[in-house]
Amino acid sequence: MQENGVWRLALPLALAQALFFLAPLMLLVGTSFATDENLTQASLRAWRDMLGDSFNIMSLLNTLRLGALAVVATTLLAVPLALLHMAAGPRLKRIILLAAILPLLTSVVVRTFSWIVILGREGVINSALIWSGLATSPVALLQTEPGLILALTQIEMPLMLLPLIAATARIDPALLDASVSLGGSLLRTLRRVVLPLALPGLVAGATLVFASAATAFISQSVIGGGRLNYLPAQVWQQAMVVFDWPVAAAMALTLMGSVLMVAGALSLLGRGARHA
Amino acid sequence: MHRLTGADRLVALVIIALAAIGFLILVGPVLIVLVTSFTSSRALRFPPPGLTFRWYLELFDPVRSAQIHVAALNSLLVATLTAISATALATGAALAVARTRAGWARFAEGAFLAPLVLPGIAFGLASLMFFSWLHQPPSLLLLVAGHTMIATPFALRTVGASAAGMDAALLESSAVLGASPWRTFRRVVLPLIMPGVAAGAFLSFVSSLDNVPVSLFLSSAQTDMLPIRLWGMMETALDVRVAAASGVLVTGAFVLLLVMDRAVGLTRRMSV
CATH class of the missing domain: 1.10.3720.10 (MetI-like)
Structure with missing residues (x-):
């Protein structure tokens, strides 16, 4: 383990990533600027099809909105959970942490399936509504945007909760005591002391949730169904059903670019807020 | 310990209520799937009309x-x-x-x-x-x-x-x-x-x-x-x-x- 030769240990991963990660992505970019998947001729057709088509633009905007709504919904529930975790004793702390990790370890397909059972015509919510007399016939929840957002709230919540818990766990309890004993109300202490310190976790969580919800193909297609149009389903459709690979590539890159732009904006926002 | 004011209590209550909903949403679906897997019904009805192992038997049926x-x-x-x-x-x-x-x-x-x-x-x-x-x-x-x-x-x-x-x-x-x-x-x-x-x-x-x-x-x-x-x-x-x-x-x-x-x-x- 000589200091000067140790860099060679990183070589296998660097080579593997160049071959199996970087090269495919470059081919993806190349294909989007070609007439067909064999890269016979350069062409802007795929990008015209992607960006010049109002249906595709609508799908893109729907996808970005879905990601944003998932961030709002997960924040609304994960922030109180993180605060409770901060105030809780070791036993409750452990329970909250396990609750956050358990969904993460049950596959996305299982989590999506559980929401079919909950949102379906004879599912948990409709049974409860009819039993309590709030509804006389089943309410359509599957294949609606609110249903999909509710499902994504659970499916993506660990990605918000774990970074938040990591950030709030580092907050020194003495700071809170100081704020409160100086006469700060609970709300004021949360806003002025806890929120600024938890912000890096919030930004990290928002980035992960946005990226994951916007590209959650299985949840979108199974719970959203055919009536709601999102870009990941269009990518799959173009690649595996229509076999128009240049258009599929242009769509995938549009999705990737939008997600990376939002992630970049969020990280700038987090940095700006910390300096303010 | 300082005394909580009425407003503080309200804030704490809202936080605990939202945290409880969050906890329920995190854990509930997993439990619901587990219960549903023992249903005797052919449909995904909840609560299940009866409990059996039939879907596990079918899942492990080699043919x-x-x-x-x-x-x-x-x-x-x-x-x-x-x-x-x-x-x-x-x-x-x-x-x-x-x-x-x-x-x-x-x-x-x-x-x-x-x-x-x-x-x-x-x-x-x-x-x-x-x-x-x-x-x-x-x-x-x-x-x-x-x-x-x-x-x-x-x-x-x-x-x-x-x-x-x-x-x-x-x-x-x-x-x-x-x-x-x-x-x-x-x-x-x-x-x-x-x-x-x-x-x-x-x-x-x-x-x-x-x-x-x-x-x-x-x-x-x-x-x-x-x-x-x-x-x-x-x-x-x-x-x-x-x-x-x-x-x-x-x-x-x-x-x-x-x-x-x-x-x-x-x-x-x-x-x-």
Whole structure:
């Protein structure tokens, strides 16, 4: 383990990533600027099809909105959970942490399936509504945007909760005591002391949730169904059903670019807020 | 202790109520799936009209569920190979980054973690194009290559965290006492970073087992993967065997989680 030769240990991963990660992505970019998947001729057709088509633009905007709504919904529930975790004793702390990790370890397909059972015509919510007399016939929840957002709230919540818990766990309890004993109300202490310190976790969580919800193909297609149009389903459709690979590539890159732009904006926002 | 004012109490109450809803939403669906998997009904009715093991029996029926078994075995094989390759690649890279002060190490670390931020669906499509361009027919090895790219950053983070806490003096002592680099690695480095390596292998395994975006494009009729098969079963006729399969997966994940938590403190490692 000589200091000067140790860099060679990183070589296998660097080579593997160049071959199996970087090269495919470059081919993806190349294909989007070609007439067909064999890269016979350069062409802007795929990008015209992607960006010049109002249906595709609508799908893109729907996808970005879905990601944003998932961030709002997960924040609304994960922030109180993180605060409770901060105030809780070791036993409750452990329970909250396990609750956050358990969904993460049950596959996305299982989590999506559980929401079919909950949102379906004879599912948990409709049974409860009819039993309590709030509804006389089943309410359509599957294949609606609110249903999909509710499902994504659970499916993506660990990605918000774990970074938040990591950030709030580092907050020194003495700071809170100081704020409160100086006469700060609970709300004021949360806003002025806890929120600024938890912000890096919030930004990290928002980035992960946005990226994951916007590209959650299985949840979108199974719970959203055919009536709601999102870009990941269009990518799959173009690649595996229509076999128009240049258009599929242009769509995938549009999705990737939008997600990376939002992630970049969020990280700038987090940095700006910390300096303010 | 100071006295809570009325407004403070209201704020605390709202926080606790929202946290309770959050907890319910996190845990509820998992429990509901477990209960549903024992339903006697052919429909996904909740609460189930009666409880039986029929869907588990059907799931484990070697003839009627043969396709599911093939997909499950493929997934387990790919996940095992992915865990091995991702952990090996990540351990080397993490040691290199942790033991180097030069600026390139920070840059390399960022590049190594890049697959984390990239939408999986774009990478899945890119892999399909790449392998088809190389005229590679679908095979489980291609799936291992794709899954490894997605899984390595998880392993890199856990091994990296362990390697960063390693005392350099121990390595120097080992070398001064005449141990070869390999012996130092086996006897000193590996035991020190073992919790990170084990956690990394576990996370890589789970990430491969659950992978959808890469399998979506790289799997085929011969190399069917479990999540893709289950997705197909959900899209077409809703098959209650999916609930039984979910029951098996949830139980497996829970047992693994408890074991890993006991062994290497996984819950602690995942929240940093």
